[in-house]
Amino acid sequence: MFIDHIRIFAKAGDGGNGVVSWRREKFVPRGGPDGGDGGMGGDIVLVVDNSVDNLRAYHYDPKLVAEDGKNGAGGRKTGKSGKRVIGKVPPGTVVYRSNAVTIQEAVDFERSDEGIDLEPIADLTEIGQEFLLCKGGEPGQGNWNFKTATNRTPVEHTLGTPGDQSVFYLELRRIADAGLVGFPNAGKSTLLGKLSHAKPKVASYPFTTLQPVVGVVEFPGFRRCTVADIPGLIEGAHENRGLGHEFLRHITRCRVLLFVIDMAGSEGRDPVSDLEILRREIKEYDDELARFPWKIIANKMDLEGAAENLEVFRSRFPKVDIIPISADAETGLDDLRQVLDNEIAYRPDK
Ligand SMILES: Nc1nc2c(ncn2[C@@H]2O[C@H](COP(=O)(O)OP(=O)(O)OP(=O)(O)O)[C@@H](O)[C@H]2O)c(=O)[nH]1
Incomplete structure (x- = not known):
């Protein structure tokens, strides 16, 4: 089966949250803040690979979803970053970003009178070329980051941001010499x-x-x-x-x-x-x-x-x-x- 255009859903991992935690030591009833930062969300990257000559793989599995970053922990431990996910594409793949964020929304747009909006965002031709399709979320900061001279017991912390998510369309243009x-x-x-x-x-x-x-x-x-x-x-x-x-x-x-x-x-x-x-x-x-x-x-x-x-x-x-x-x-x-x-x-x- 020769698949030369396909719709895929891609979602990068969310960033892990920063946490609030306090150092616990003997004779120190309330130690300083030691809540660690979250981990980075995993990116989704497309890589041009000569071993694939069409987009068939996405026909069977039209999803690229990367791991979320883990939350931080006490002891200033940073959460583990989410692994990035690599999608192989053949040389000659043109990538379009749509205005839909779920497959169902994309299907509804396609069937609507206005149709779906597609913006070409990459033209992948060189073997080994990489393209960041969805960026992983930024990690949140743990409370130890908020310690200042005047505030030794901060309870502030931030949450990780969501990873990019969208429906994309891939189109293979290179067929042969x-x-x-x-x-x-x-x-x-x-x-x-x-x-x-x-x-x-x-x-x-x-x-x-x-x-x-x-x-x-x-x-x-x-x-x-x-x-x-x-x-x-x-x-x-x-x-x-x-x-x-x-x-x-x-x-x-x-x-x-x-x-x-x-x-x-x-x-x-x-x-x-x-x-x-x-x-x-x-x-x-x-x-x-x-x-x-x-x-x-x-x-x-x-x-x-x-x-x-x-x-x-x-x-x-x-x-x-x-x-x-x-x-x-x-x-x-x-x-x-x-x-x-x-x-x-x-x-x-x-
Ligand atoms: N006499 C002669 N007949 C040929 C030659 N090349 C192809 N044919 C005949 O022309 C007809 C069409 O050939 P195809 O190779 O199917 O043509 P095509 O261009 O691929 O056609 P589509 O698949 O419809 O796009 C067939 O009956 C072939 O046998 C040739 O050099 N000489």
Whole structure:
């Protein structure tokens, strides 16, 4: 199961209370104040961890709750601090804080006409990066802290403050190094299956790819890159037609976009206008996404008419990198691998 957005409840520990206590010694009927401070409440911290690639763990347990700090004790003993809780997230996780403090409140807001307010508060991309999601409560002070020259028997003490608590939404944006972008039936699933060890489902009708399939493409010397096939983009996607926004949200976290174009123009399609529509959808959704590096995979070169169409296409887009292939007949795949290796492969030694 690939979970890429989720609602979680997080609560940091409350600070422990400071206490009132008096030193008891032989022959000292009422010793000085010795009530200790409380302990810090435990923080909730998100940490970017490469060993997780989606948010599935939170699907099963959508709660992060840290320990409260313990109360202080006599003998100026400070209460134990609450342990912090670490939530692992994959690189590419965007964190939003909502205006709800309980899950029930969040659900009610979501269903209301105004909807829920979400404020993006972190964009976690670097492995090892830490983000303080909820700060633990401050400890209260024990009465020994309040002793002064004029007040030797203070009964003042303070209570710990509550830890932060809120409902957050986590969204995973990074899917893969390269994202295959194309209309349904352009041949993305077929291509990914041939390039990688993923076993994508292939069918001859639109919208069969229900979730992103990520394949790992391996090169000699342990170099590798990941390629994602996401449900086909259709015209009007930026207006959230079809699976539009789902799709576009996924590809914002690919480093390179590979436009898979059916160069044979099957089913009455026109390769030139296919690319123009795809580029336009992406630009209208997000200007920044339109500036991502991109290349063209000219697929179905085994079919009649593809070669002629490719000539027209090249003259229309003379500056764009075009890699002609046939995913079905497995031609041109070595050239494509070479491009992936040169431009995006992850090198463990780098
Ligand atoms: N002749 C030919 N047919 C191909 C080639 N690549 C894919 N096809 C066929 O095109 C059809 C669609 O291929 P898919 O790989 O399912 O296309 P897709 O882009 O993943 O489609 P969605 O999953 O709907 O987004 C299938 O019948 C494939 O066999 C090719 O290079 N040549």
